[in-house]
Amino acid sequence: MKEQLHALEQEALEKVKDAENLQDIQAVQVAYLGRKGSITEVLRGMGKLSKEERPVIGELANKVRTAIKAAIDAKKEKIEQVELEQQLQKEAIDVTLPGRPVHIGGKHILTSIIEEIEDLFIGLGYEVREGPEVETDYFNFEALNLPKGHPARDMQDSFYITNELLLRTHTSPVQARTMQSLDGNEPIRMICPGKVYRRDNDDATHSHQFTQIEGLYVDKNVRMSDLKGTLNLFAKKIFGEDREIRLRPSFFPFTEPSVEMDISCKVCAGEGCSVCKHTGWIEILGAGMVHPKVLEMAGYDPHEYTGFAFGMGPDRIAMLKYGIDDIRRFYTDDIRFLKQFHEA
C-alpha cells in the first residue's frame, strides 16, 4: 500500500505539473482527492490492514494528500496569475491616446452684457437684486403710479395669469418691493436685471420676452446732476471713453422729470449716418427722478428723500454694440450666432 501511495503521489504531481489551465487542475483534484478519487479509494482499503499498519499507512496517506493538495493550490495560483495577466494585457488601455474633446459652453451674450453692467454698478456701491417674474398687478403697476385705467398701461400689455397676476412687464416691481420692505428711512442703491414680458408680435425689433436692467438710487439730497454724472460714467465705460451723452425730456409715470439718454454715434462720431438715422445720436435708455407719489406709496417722505431711476434693455445695448440686426437671434438658440461672442 505504501508503494501504491508513493506511486499515486508521483503520478498526481506529474499531472499537476502538466496541467495547463484551471479545468486541468480541477480534473486532477477530482481524480486524486475527490470522493471517488484514487487516494480516497486507497484509504477505503485500510480496513483490511493490521492494527499496527493502520496508523503508519494513515499518516503516509495524509502526507501524500497534503502534498498533492499543496501542489494543486500552488499551481492553481500560478495559473490564475497567468490568466489575470493575459486578461489585463487584452484589456489594456492606451493612456497615451489623445482624449475626446470636451465641448465647453460659454455665456450667452445677454448674460455677458448684464454682468458687465452689474460689475460697473457694483463698483459704484449698488446691490444687485432679483424678484419674481410672475408679479401682482399692484407691484407691476399700482406701486409705480400706474393705477387701473392709466393710458400708459396699454403700452405694457402683458400676459395675465389672473386679473391680479401677470408676467412682469418691467423689472421696476423689484425696486418697489425693496422700497416697501424697508421702513422708509434707509437709503437704497440697487440694480435689478432680469427677464420681462410684453404681449407683442415678434419681429426684428420686438420680442414678447426680453431683458432689462433698471437702477434705483434713493437718499437725502439725490439730484438730477447725480443722475447725469452716473449715466455719463456708464455710457463711457460700456461704449467707449470718446462717447458723449445727451438727455432729452420724456415721460414715464414713475419718474418726474423724466428723460431719455442718447449717446453720440460711434460710426460717424456725431456727423450723421444710417446707423444713427442721420441724427448723430443713438437712444440708449430712459431715466428720471423718482416720482414723489412712488416714494410716498413706498413709505418714503418725498420732502426728505429724493431719488433717481433708470432703465435699459441689454438686448438693445448688445444689438448696438455688436451690430446685431434682429432681436430674435438672442432667443432662437442658433449656436453659430451665440458662439461668435464667446471670445468677446
Ligand code: 2U9
Ligand atoms: C421705481 C421707480 C422708478 C425705472 C425707469 C425707465 C425710466 C425706462 C425703459 C427703457 C427701455 C425700459 O428696457 S426698456 O424698455 N425704462 O425708460 N425705467 S425710469 O424707474 C423706476 C423704477 C422703479 C420704484
